[in-house]
Amino acid sequence: MKARVLVADDDAGVRYTLRGLLEDDGFEVEEVGDGEAALQRLTAEPPVDLVISDLRMPKVDGMELLRRGRALSPVPRIILITAHGSERHAVEAMKLGALDYFRKPFEVDDVLAVVRRALGTLRLEAENERLAGEVNLLRSLVFVSPAMSRLALLVKRVGPRDVTVLITGESGTGKERIAEALVRASARADRPFVRFNCAALTPELAEAELFGHTRGAFTGAVRARQGLFREADGGTLLLDEVGELDPATQAKLLRVLQEGEVRPVGEDRAWPVDVRILAATHRDLAQRVKEGRFREDLFYRLKVVNLHVPPLRERPEDLAVLTKHFLTRFAERFHVPPVQVTPELMARLTAWKWPGNVRELENALESAVAMSPDGTLELSLLPGGPEQERSEGAPRAGLKEKVEAYERALIVAALEEAHGNRSEAARLLDIGRATLHDKLKKYGLAREEEAE
Numbered sequence: 001m002k003a004r005v006l007v008a009d010d011d012a013g014v015r016y017t018l019r020g021l022l023e024d025d026g027f028e029v030e031e032v033g034d035g036e037a038a039l040q041r042l043t044a045e046p047p048v049d050l051v052i053s054d055l056r057m058p059k060v061d062g063m064e065l066l067r068r069g070r071a072l073s074p075v076p077r078i079i080l081i082t083a084h085g086s087e088r089h090a091v092e093a094m095k096l097g098a099l100d101y102f103r104k105p106f107e108v109d110d111v112l113a114v115v116r117r118a119l120g121t122l123r124l125e126a127e128n129e130r131l132a133g134e135v136n137l138l139r140s141l142v143f144v145s146p147a148m149s150r151l152a153l154l155v156k157r158v159g160p161r162d163v164t165v166l167i168t169g170e171s172g173t174g175k176e177r178i179a180e181a182l183v184r185a186s187a188r189a190d191r192p193f194v195r196f197n198c199a200a201l202t203p204e205l206a207e208a209e210l211f212g213h214t215r216g217a218f219t220g221a222v223r224a225r226q227g228l229f230r231e232a233d234g235g236t237l238l239l240d241e242v243g244e245l246d247p248a249t250q251a252k253l254l255r256v257l258q259e260g261e262v263r264p265v266g267e268d269r270a271w272p273v274d275v276r277i278l279a280a281t282h283r284d285l286a287q288r289v290k291e292g293r294f295r296e297d298l299f300y301r302l303k304v305v306n307l308h309v310p311p312l313r314e315r316p317e318d319l320a321v322l323t324k325h326f327l328t329r330f331a332e333r334f335h336v337p338p339v340q341v342t343p344e345l346m347a348r349l350t351a352w353k354w355p356g357n358v359r360e361l362e363n364a365l366e367s368a369v370a371m372s373p374d375g376t377l378e379l380s381l382l383p384g385g386p387e388q389e390r391s392e393g394a395p396r397a398g399l400k401e402k403v404e405a406y407e408r409a410l411i412v413a414a415l416e417e418a419h420g421n422r423s424e425a426a427r428l429l430d431i432g433r434a435t436l437h438d439k440l441k442k443y444g445l446a447r448e449e450e451a452e
Helices: 010-022 034-040 062-071 087-095 108-138 146-158 175-183 203-211 246-261 285-290 296-302 317-333 343-352 357-369 388-390 399-417 422-429 434-443
Strands: 005-007 028-032 050-054 078-083 100-104 166-168 193-197 238-242 277-281 303-308
Touching: 005 010, 005 034, 005 100, 005 399, 010 028, 010 100, 010 108, 028 034, 028 146, 034 062, 050 062, 050 108, 062 078, 062 087, 078 087, 078 108, 087 100, 100 108, 108 175, 146 175, 146 303, 166 175, 175 193, 175 238, 175 277, 203 246, 203 285, 246 296, 246 434, 317 399, 399 422, 399 434, 422 434
Parallel strands: 005 028, 005 050, 050 078, 078 100, 166 277, 166 303, 193 238, 238 277
Antiparallel strands: none
Protein backbone atom coordinates (compact mmCIF):
# COMPACT_ATOMS: atom_id res chain seq x y z
CA MET A 1 0.00 0.00 0.00
CA LYS A 2 1.28 3.46 -0.89
CA ALA A 3 2.44 5.74 1.91
CA ARG A 4 0.27 8.85 2.33
CA VAL A 5 2.17 12.15 2.65
CA LEU A 6 0.64 15.50 3.63
CA VAL A 7 2.48 18.59 2.32
CA ALA A 8 1.84 21.80 4.29
CA ASP A 9 3.27 25.00 2.75
CA ASP A 10 1.83 28.45 2.01
CA ASP A 11 3.77 28.53 -1.28
CA ALA A 12 1.65 26.87 -3.98
CA GLY A 13 4.74 26.42 -6.17
CA VAL A 14 6.54 24.44 -3.47
CA ARG A 15 3.46 22.28 -2.92
CA TYR A 16 3.17 21.61 -6.67
CA THR A 17 6.84 20.64 -6.93
CA LEU A 18 6.78 18.35 -3.91
CA ARG A 19 3.54 16.69 -5.04
CA GLY A 20 5.02 15.94 -8.45
CA LEU A 21 8.29 14.41 -7.28
CA LEU A 22 6.64 12.41 -4.47
CA GLU A 23 3.88 11.03 -6.69
CA ASP A 24 6.48 10.10 -9.30
CA ASP A 25 8.25 8.14 -6.56
CA GLY A 26 5.09 6.18 -5.68
CA PHE A 27 3.59 8.15 -2.79
CA GLU A 28 0.00 9.35 -2.32
CA VAL A 29 0.12 13.09 -1.68
CA GLU A 30 -2.30 15.61 -0.18
CA GLU A 31 -1.56 19.30 0.29
CA VAL A 32 -2.72 22.18 2.52
CA GLY A 33 -1.72 25.83 2.66
CA ASP A 34 -0.99 26.31 6.37
CA GLY A 35 -0.45 24.53 9.68
CA GLU A 36 -4.01 25.06 10.89
CA ALA A 37 -5.39 23.20 7.88
CA ALA A 38 -2.77 20.50 8.47
CA LEU A 39 -3.99 19.99 12.07
CA GLN A 40 -7.57 19.67 10.83
CA ARG A 41 -6.54 17.09 8.24
CA LEU A 42 -4.58 15.10 10.84
CA THR A 43 -7.76 14.50 12.86
CA ALA A 44 -9.61 13.09 9.81
CA GLU A 45 -9.50 9.79 7.92
CA PRO A 46 -7.70 8.13 6.26
CA PRO A 47 -4.62 8.51 8.45
CA VAL A 48 -1.51 10.28 7.15
CA ASP A 49 1.82 8.45 7.35
CA LEU A 50 4.07 11.49 7.08
CA VAL A 51 3.85 15.29 7.10
CA ILE A 52 6.22 17.61 5.22
CA SER A 53 5.74 21.10 6.62
CA ASP A 54 7.35 24.45 5.95
CA LEU A 55 8.87 26.04 9.03
CA ARG A 56 7.38 29.48 8.34
CA MET A 57 3.64 29.61 7.57
CA PRO A 58 0.72 31.88 8.50
CA LYS A 59 -1.66 31.01 11.37
CA VAL A 60 0.21 27.94 12.60
CA ASP A 61 3.87 27.58 11.65
CA GLY A 62 5.92 24.38 11.53
CA MET A 63 7.16 24.63 15.12
CA GLU A 64 3.65 25.16 16.46
CA LEU A 65 2.43 22.27 14.32
CA LEU A 66 5.02 20.08 16.04
CA ARG A 67 3.98 21.26 19.51
CA ARG A 68 0.23 20.86 18.96
CA GLY A 69 0.68 17.62 17.06
CA ARG A 70 2.08 15.99 20.22
CA ALA A 71 -1.45 16.12 21.71
CA LEU A 72 -2.92 14.11 18.81
CA SER A 73 -3.26 10.32 18.72
CA PRO A 74 -1.38 9.01 16.91
CA VAL A 75 1.27 11.72 17.09
CA PRO A 76 2.02 12.88 13.51
CA ARG A 77 5.51 12.27 12.16
CA ILE A 78 6.81 15.52 10.64
CA ILE A 79 9.65 16.55 8.33
CA LEU A 80 10.33 20.31 8.30
CA ILE A 81 11.39 22.49 5.38
CA THR A 82 13.78 25.19 6.61
CA ALA A 83 15.30 28.23 4.96
CA HIS A 84 19.06 28.58 4.50
CA GLY A 85 20.65 29.66 7.77
CA SER A 86 17.86 28.27 9.97
CA GLU A 87 19.93 25.45 11.42
CA ARG A 88 19.18 26.62 14.97
CA HIS A 89 15.45 26.18 14.33
CA ALA A 90 16.07 22.77 12.78
CA VAL A 91 17.89 21.57 15.91
CA GLU A 92 15.05 22.86 18.10
CA ALA A 93 12.55 21.09 15.84
CA MET A 94 14.39 17.79 16.22
CA LYS A 95 14.24 18.18 20.00
CA LEU A 96 10.47 18.65 19.71
CA GLY A 97 10.16 15.38 17.81
CA ALA A 98 10.64 16.20 14.12
CA LEU A 99 11.83 13.17 12.17
CA ASP A 100 14.14 15.15 9.88
CA TYR A 101 14.44 18.34 7.83
CA PHE A 102 15.72 19.64 4.51
CA ARG A 103 16.50 23.15 3.28
CA LYS A 104 15.05 25.40 0.59
CA PRO A 105 15.94 25.60 -2.19
CA PHE A 106 16.03 21.81 -2.32
CA GLU A 107 17.31 19.15 -4.66
CA VAL A 108 15.02 16.31 -5.72
CA ASP A 109 17.46 13.63 -4.59
CA ASP A 110 17.86 15.27 -1.18
CA VAL A 111 14.08 15.41 -0.60
CA LEU A 112 13.55 11.80 -1.65
CA ALA A 113 16.46 10.61 0.51
CA VAL A 114 15.00 12.35 3.58
CA VAL A 115 11.46 11.01 2.94
CA ARG A 116 12.64 7.46 2.28
CA ARG A 117 14.81 7.52 5.39
CA ALA A 118 11.89 8.79 7.48
CA LEU A 119 9.52 6.12 6.17
CA GLY A 120 12.15 3.48 6.83
CA THR A 121 12.32 4.67 10.43
CA LEU A 122 8.52 4.52 10.71
CA ARG A 123 8.41 0.98 9.30
CA LEU A 124 11.07 -0.10 11.79
CA GLU A 125 9.14 1.49 14.67
CA ALA A 126 5.93 -0.22 13.54
CA GLU A 127 7.67 -3.59 13.33
CA ASN A 128 9.21 -3.12 16.78
CA GLU A 129 5.79 -2.18 18.16
CA ARG A 130 4.23 -5.27 16.56
CA LEU A 131 6.92 -7.56 17.94
CA ALA A 132 6.70 -6.01 21.40
CA GLY A 133 2.93 -6.53 21.36
CA GLU A 134 3.31 -10.16 20.33
CA VAL A 135 5.95 -10.85 22.99
CA ASN A 136 3.61 -9.40 25.63
CA LEU A 137 0.57 -11.37 24.49
CA LEU A 138 2.59 -14.57 23.98
CA ARG A 139 3.22 -14.56 27.73
CA SER A 140 -0.51 -15.31 28.09
CA LEU A 141 -1.56 -16.91 24.81
CA VAL A 142 -0.07 -19.16 22.14
CA PHE A 143 -0.64 -18.06 18.54
CA VAL A 144 0.86 -17.59 15.08
CA SER A 145 -2.21 -16.27 13.24
CA PRO A 146 -2.37 -12.79 11.67
CA ALA A 147 -5.68 -12.19 13.49
CA MET A 148 -4.04 -12.61 16.90
CA SER A 149 -0.97 -10.63 15.79
CA ARG A 150 -3.26 -7.70 14.98
CA LEU A 151 -4.91 -8.05 18.38
CA ALA A 152 -1.47 -8.10 20.04
CA LEU A 153 -0.61 -4.81 18.34
CA LEU A 154 -3.83 -3.23 19.62
CA VAL A 155 -3.08 -4.49 23.14
CA LYS A 156 0.38 -2.92 22.90
CA ARG A 157 -1.11 0.42 21.85
CA VAL A 158 -4.04 0.51 24.25
CA GLY A 159 -2.32 -0.98 27.30
CA PRO A 160 -0.34 2.14 28.30
CA ARG A 161 -3.31 4.44 27.68
CA ASP A 162 -5.37 4.66 30.85
CA VAL A 163 -8.75 4.03 29.20
CA THR A 164 -11.59 1.63 29.91
CA VAL A 165 -11.49 -1.42 27.62
CA LEU A 166 -14.34 -3.79 26.75
CA ILE A 167 -13.02 -7.23 25.76
CA THR A 168 -15.53 -9.28 23.76
CA GLY A 169 -15.46 -12.78 22.36
CA GLU A 170 -17.02 -16.21 22.68
CA SER A 171 -16.53 -18.30 25.80
CA GLY A 172 -13.14 -19.96 25.92
CA THR A 173 -11.31 -17.58 23.57
CA GLY A 174 -8.97 -16.16 26.23
CA LYS A 175 -10.49 -12.81 27.18
CA GLU A 176 -8.96 -12.90 30.66
CA ARG A 177 -5.53 -13.49 29.11
CA ILE A 178 -6.03 -10.34 27.03
CA ALA A 179 -6.82 -8.44 30.23
CA GLU A 180 -3.59 -9.72 31.79
CA ALA A 181 -1.61 -8.51 28.77
CA LEU A 182 -3.27 -5.08 29.01
CA VAL A 183 -2.25 -4.82 32.65
CA ARG A 184 1.36 -5.80 31.89
CA ALA A 185 1.51 -3.08 29.21
CA SER A 186 0.07 -0.41 31.52
CA ALA A 187 1.59 2.05 33.95
CA ARG A 188 -0.39 0.22 36.67
CA ALA A 189 1.43 -3.08 36.10
CA ASP A 190 2.94 -3.07 39.60
CA ARG A 191 -0.34 -2.08 41.31
CA PRO A 192 -3.23 -4.38 42.33
CA PHE A 193 -4.99 -6.35 39.60
CA VAL A 194 -8.34 -7.54 40.95
CA ARG A 195 -10.74 -9.87 39.12
CA PHE A 196 -14.49 -10.17 39.70
CA ASN A 197 -16.90 -12.59 38.01
CA CYS A 198 -20.16 -10.68 37.70
CA ALA A 199 -22.14 -13.91 37.19
CA ALA A 200 -20.87 -15.65 40.33
CA LEU A 201 -22.98 -13.92 43.00
CA THR A 202 -26.53 -12.77 43.64
CA PRO A 203 -27.22 -9.05 42.96
CA GLU A 204 -27.09 -8.20 46.67
CA LEU A 205 -23.81 -9.99 47.26
CA ALA A 206 -22.31 -8.66 44.01
CA GLU A 207 -22.99 -5.09 45.14
CA ALA A 208 -21.41 -5.72 48.55
CA GLU A 209 -18.42 -7.47 46.98
CA LEU A 210 -17.75 -4.64 44.52
CA PHE A 211 -18.48 -1.58 46.65
CA GLY A 212 -17.97 -2.90 50.17
CA HIS A 213 -20.31 -2.97 53.17
CA THR A 214 -20.48 -2.14 56.87
CA ARG A 215 -20.86 -4.70 59.61
CA GLY A 216 -24.50 -5.74 59.89
CA ALA A 217 -25.48 -4.09 56.60
CA PHE A 218 -27.34 -7.29 55.66
CA THR A 219 -27.85 -10.79 56.99
CA GLY A 220 -24.50 -12.53 57.21
CA ALA A 221 -22.40 -9.33 57.19
CA VAL A 222 -20.57 -10.18 60.41
CA ARG A 223 -17.72 -7.79 59.64
CA ALA A 224 -17.12 -4.78 57.41
CA ARG A 225 -15.52 -5.21 53.98
CA GLN A 226 -13.91 -2.46 51.91
CA GLY A 227 -14.93 -3.95 48.54
CA LEU A 228 -13.03 -4.78 45.35
CA PHE A 229 -12.98 -1.22 44.02
CA ARG A 230 -11.03 -0.04 47.05
CA GLU A 231 -8.82 -3.15 46.96
CA ALA A 232 -7.96 -2.24 43.35
CA ASP A 233 -7.34 1.45 44.14
CA GLY A 234 -4.43 2.67 42.02
CA GLY A 235 -4.59 -0.49 39.91
CA THR A 236 -6.95 -2.38 37.63
CA LEU A 237 -10.31 -4.11 38.13
CA LEU A 238 -11.48 -6.75 35.64
CA LEU A 239 -15.25 -7.15 35.50
CA ASP A 240 -15.60 -10.57 33.89
CA GLU A 241 -19.00 -11.51 32.42
CA VAL A 242 -20.11 -7.92 32.88
CA GLY A 243 -23.21 -8.59 30.77
CA GLU A 244 -24.66 -10.60 33.67
CA LEU A 245 -24.89 -7.64 36.07
CA ASP A 246 -28.42 -6.88 37.27
CA PRO A 247 -29.92 -3.41 36.53
CA ALA A 248 -29.49 -2.07 40.07
CA THR A 249 -25.79 -2.96 40.18
CA GLN A 250 -25.36 -1.55 36.68
CA ALA A 251 -26.68 1.81 37.91
CA LYS A 252 -24.30 1.85 40.89
CA LEU A 253 -21.38 0.83 38.70
CA LEU A 254 -22.15 3.69 36.32
CA ARG A 255 -22.16 6.12 39.25
CA VAL A 256 -18.72 4.91 40.34
CA LEU A 257 -17.36 5.36 36.82
CA GLN A 258 -18.82 8.86 36.58
CA GLU A 259 -17.91 10.14 40.04
CA GLY A 260 -14.74 8.17 40.83
CA GLU A 261 -15.96 7.19 44.30
CA VAL A 262 -17.73 4.25 45.95
CA ARG A 263 -20.28 4.17 48.74
CA PRO A 264 -20.24 0.90 50.74
CA VAL A 265 -23.58 -0.72 51.52
CA GLY A 266 -24.88 0.60 54.82
CA GLU A 267 -22.45 3.54 54.95
CA ASP A 268 -23.12 7.24 54.32
CA ARG A 269 -19.54 8.12 53.44
CA ALA A 270 -18.19 7.87 49.88
CA TRP A 271 -14.59 6.81 49.25
CA PRO A 272 -12.59 8.16 46.29
CA VAL A 273 -11.03 5.48 44.09
CA ASP A 274 -8.62 5.55 41.17
CA VAL A 275 -9.22 2.33 39.24
CA ARG A 276 -8.81 1.39 35.60
CA ILE A 277 -11.73 -0.75 34.46
CA LEU A 278 -11.42 -3.69 32.08
CA ALA A 279 -14.68 -5.46 31.27
CA ALA A 280 -15.14 -8.79 29.49
CA THR A 281 -18.22 -10.53 28.11
CA HIS A 282 -19.31 -13.20 25.67
CA ARG A 283 -22.68 -11.46 25.36
CA ASP A 284 -23.72 -9.05 22.60
CA LEU A 285 -24.09 -5.99 24.82
CA ALA A 286 -25.47 -3.84 22.00
CA GLN A 287 -28.29 -6.36 21.57
CA ARG A 288 -28.85 -6.42 25.33
CA VAL A 289 -29.17 -2.63 25.26
CA LYS A 290 -31.88 -2.94 22.57
CA GLU A 291 -33.68 -5.50 24.71
CA GLY A 292 -33.54 -3.21 27.75
CA ARG A 293 -31.34 -5.64 29.67
CA PHE A 294 -28.22 -3.47 29.80
CA ARG A 295 -27.92 0.28 30.35
CA GLU A 296 -26.94 2.15 27.21
CA ASP A 297 -24.99 4.82 29.13
CA LEU A 298 -23.00 2.13 30.97
CA PHE A 299 -22.38 0.31 27.68
CA TYR A 300 -20.70 3.36 26.17
CA ARG A 301 -18.79 4.04 29.39
CA LEU A 302 -17.30 0.56 29.19
CA LYS A 303 -16.76 0.56 25.43
CA VAL A 304 -14.22 3.38 25.22
CA VAL A 305 -12.05 0.83 23.42
CA ASN A 306 -13.39 -2.53 22.24
CA LEU A 307 -10.98 -5.44 21.72
CA HIS A 308 -12.56 -8.52 20.13
CA VAL A 309 -10.93 -11.93 20.55
CA PRO A 310 -11.64 -14.08 17.47
CA PRO A 311 -12.91 -17.64 17.96
CA LEU A 312 -10.59 -20.55 17.23
CA ARG A 313 -12.46 -21.45 14.01
CA GLU A 314 -11.51 -18.04 12.58
CA ARG A 315 -7.80 -18.55 13.26
CA PRO A 316 -7.14 -22.16 12.21
CA GLU A 317 -3.40 -21.43 11.92
CA ASP A 318 -3.26 -21.48 15.73
CA LEU A 319 -4.64 -25.00 16.11
CA ALA A 320 -1.32 -26.79 15.48
CA VAL A 321 0.79 -24.59 17.80
CA LEU A 322 -1.84 -24.71 20.54
CA THR A 323 -1.99 -28.50 20.25
CA LYS A 324 1.78 -28.84 20.53
CA HIS A 325 1.83 -26.44 23.49
CA PHE A 326 -0.90 -28.27 25.42
CA LEU A 327 0.47 -31.76 24.68
CA THR A 328 3.90 -30.74 25.96
CA ARG A 329 2.45 -29.21 29.11
CA PHE A 330 0.22 -32.19 29.95
CA ALA A 331 2.89 -34.79 29.17
CA GLU A 332 5.14 -33.05 31.71
CA ARG A 333 2.32 -32.76 34.24
CA PHE A 334 1.34 -36.44 34.02
CA HIS A 335 4.94 -37.70 33.69
CA VAL A 336 4.38 -39.50 30.40
CA PRO A 337 6.58 -39.54 27.28
CA PRO A 338 6.12 -36.62 24.87
CA VAL A 339 3.08 -36.99 22.62
CA GLN A 340 3.79 -36.48 18.92
CA VAL A 341 1.60 -34.19 16.80
CA THR A 342 0.80 -36.59 13.95
CA PRO A 343 -1.17 -35.90 10.75
CA GLU A 344 -3.86 -38.27 12.03
CA LEU A 345 -4.16 -36.29 15.26
CA MET A 346 -4.35 -32.97 13.40
CA ALA A 347 -6.93 -34.38 11.00
CA ARG A 348 -9.16 -35.31 13.94
CA LEU A 349 -8.67 -31.93 15.62
CA THR A 350 -9.19 -29.97 12.40
CA ALA A 351 -12.44 -31.77 11.65
CA TRP A 352 -13.98 -30.64 14.95
CA LYS A 353 -15.62 -27.18 15.14
CA TRP A 354 -14.42 -26.37 18.70
CA PRO A 355 -17.52 -24.49 19.91
CA GLY A 356 -15.78 -24.07 23.27
CA ASN A 357 -12.73 -22.57 21.56
CA VAL A 358 -9.25 -22.76 23.12
CA ARG A 359 -10.61 -23.80 26.52
CA GLU A 360 -12.37 -26.80 24.96
CA LEU A 361 -9.20 -27.78 23.07
CA GLU A 362 -7.15 -27.51 26.26
CA ASN A 363 -9.59 -29.61 28.28
CA ALA A 364 -9.91 -32.23 25.53
CA LEU A 365 -6.14 -32.67 25.21
CA GLU A 366 -5.65 -32.75 28.98
CA SER A 367 -8.22 -35.52 29.29
CA ALA A 368 -6.80 -37.47 26.35
CA VAL A 369 -3.21 -37.31 27.63
CA ALA A 370 -4.31 -38.29 31.15
CA MET A 371 -6.27 -41.31 29.88
CA SER A 372 -3.88 -42.52 27.18
CA PRO A 373 -1.31 -45.21 28.12
CA ASP A 374 2.42 -44.58 27.81
CA GLY A 375 2.01 -41.18 26.16
CA THR A 376 0.32 -42.69 23.08
CA LEU A 377 -2.73 -40.56 22.39
CA GLU A 378 -5.90 -42.51 21.70
CA LEU A 379 -7.78 -40.53 19.05
CA SER A 380 -11.11 -42.02 20.12
CA LEU A 381 -10.84 -39.95 23.32
CA LEU A 382 -10.94 -36.67 21.39
CA PRO A 383 -14.03 -34.73 20.26
CA GLY A 384 -15.43 -36.13 17.06
CA GLY A 385 -14.81 -39.72 18.21
CA PRO A 386 -17.32 -42.50 17.55
CA GLU A 387 -19.42 -41.86 20.64
CA GLN A 388 -19.82 -38.16 19.90
CA GLU A 389 -20.41 -38.72 16.22
CA ARG A 390 -23.34 -40.99 17.10
CA SER A 391 -24.78 -38.51 19.58
CA GLU A 392 -27.61 -36.26 18.52
CA GLY A 393 -26.56 -32.92 17.11
CA ALA A 394 -22.84 -33.70 16.97
CA PRO A 395 -20.95 -32.40 13.89
CA ARG A 396 -20.48 -35.14 11.30
CA ALA A 397 -17.83 -35.04 8.62
CA GLY A 398 -18.35 -36.82 5.30
CA LEU A 399 -15.57 -38.41 3.22
CA LYS A 400 -14.77 -35.11 1.44
CA GLU A 401 -14.49 -33.22 4.74
CA LYS A 402 -12.33 -35.93 6.31
CA VAL A 403 -9.97 -36.02 3.32
CA GLU A 404 -9.67 -32.23 3.32
CA ALA A 405 -9.06 -32.19 7.09
CA TYR A 406 -6.32 -34.79 6.67
CA GLU A 407 -4.74 -32.85 3.77
CA ARG A 408 -4.87 -29.60 5.71
CA ALA A 409 -3.22 -31.27 8.71
CA LEU A 410 -0.40 -32.56 6.50
CA ILE A 411 0.18 -29.05 5.15
CA VAL A 412 0.20 -27.51 8.64
CA ALA A 413 2.69 -30.12 9.84
CA ALA A 414 4.95 -29.55 6.81
CA LEU A 415 4.89 -25.76 7.27
CA GLU A 416 5.79 -26.16 10.93
CA GLU A 417 8.68 -28.51 10.08
CA ALA A 418 9.87 -26.07 7.40
CA HIS A 419 9.57 -23.11 9.84
CA GLY A 420 7.16 -21.37 7.48
CA ASN A 421 9.32 -21.70 4.34
CA ARG A 422 6.83 -22.53 1.58
CA SER A 423 9.37 -23.85 -0.89
CA GLU A 424 10.72 -26.30 1.69
CA ALA A 425 7.18 -27.27 2.75
CA ALA A 426 6.27 -28.01 -0.88
CA ARG A 427 9.37 -30.23 -1.17
CA LEU A 428 8.44 -32.13 1.98
CA LEU A 429 4.92 -32.70 0.62
CA ASP A 430 6.28 -33.65 -2.81
CA ILE A 431 4.09 -31.10 -4.58
CA GLY A 432 4.78 -27.99 -6.62
CA ARG A 433 5.02 -24.57 -4.98
CA ALA A 434 2.07 -23.28 -7.03
CA THR A 435 -0.03 -26.25 -5.88
CA LEU A 436 0.88 -25.53 -2.28
CA HIS A 437 -0.04 -21.86 -2.75
CA ASP A 438 -3.51 -22.87 -4.05
CA LYS A 439 -4.08 -25.22 -1.13
CA LEU A 440 -2.98 -22.58 1.39
CA LYS A 441 -5.63 -20.26 0.00
CA LYS A 442 -8.21 -23.06 -0.02
CA TYR A 443 -7.66 -23.88 3.65
CA GLY A 444 -7.27 -20.29 4.85
CA LEU A 445 -3.55 -20.70 5.60
CA ALA A 446 -2.25 -18.07 3.20
CA ARG A 447 -0.20 -15.26 4.75
CA GLU A 448 0.50 -11.78 3.47
CA GLU A 449 4.21 -12.48 3.89
CA GLU A 450 6.13 -15.72 3.78
CA ALA A 451 9.52 -16.89 4.91
CA GLU A 452 11.95 -17.85 2.20
